[in-house]
Amino acid sequence: MFTGIVTDIGEILSVEPRGDLKRLRIACSYGADSIALGASIANSGVCLTVVAVAREVARTVFDVDAAAETLAKTTVGRWIPGTRVNLERALRIGDELGGHIVTGHVDGVARVVSRDDFDGMARFWIEAPHELARFIARKGSVALDGVSLTVNEVEGDRFSILLIPHTLAVTTLGARGAGDAVNIEVDMMARYAARLSEK
Known part of the structure; x- marks a missing residue:
């Protein structure tokens, strides 16, 4: 669950086709130690699961997999290296609800x-x-x-x-x-x- 309040802008570093899905590598300014494997991050509104995370020089890089349904029904299938994406981490109990309830399930x-x-x-x-x-x-x-x-x-x-x-x-x-x-x-x-x- 998200609020629609963007907290960072990420950059697509690479897009790797893997059969029916694509593995995306995204750079951000979040602390690497604050992103857990399996965490949900909204990427321009699309909730994607973190499958890898690392610290590279002065930025954090995380990987997500986008499945066929996501690629077909969102803009994710058009993303290329250099594409900038709005990032928001999942809402936690006690966080301020500054926007509105957003599921990350793009229509x-x-x-x-x-x-x-x-x-x-x-x-x-x-x-x-x-x-x-x-x-x-x-x-x-x-x-x-x-x-x-x-x-x-x-x-x-x-x-x-x-x-x-x-x-x-x-x-x-x-x-x-x-x-x-x-x-x-x-x-x-x-x-x-x-x-x-x-x-």
Whole structure:
């Protein structure tokens, strides 16, 4: 479980195909001794399990395996060496819940339709996959590339978000623009509410 509050930006160092999965090696600034084997880390919103960890020069490097389902339904399959990813470690009891409850189980890939910069901020219009649009509501929550955000406006399958200067500076969203793909996870409560209303 996560909160959608990014705590580091990692860099993909290598991508190694291994049959139906890929082994990714990721550099970060977390202390190597603070990452346990088997730990869950959200990588641009995708919860992946640490399978190896080491200290290399001035940074920590950890390995994760991405299976076929993850490669097919998220942006992970497009990552190459040099790709930057938002990182968040799993929520612990007692941690501040600054964003919203995020599972790390990405629902699909959304597309940035437009970006409008003003006063150090940026307004994005995002197009969600049609089957996910019904879970997105004005003033509701959504996670894009693992970042907890508030929905401003909704028009059909499209919705807008406003990013403040801090979010643009400390996440990879600052480098996103029209045409870019982002991982999307809809609000868990919206999904359950929709399921209950079907009965």
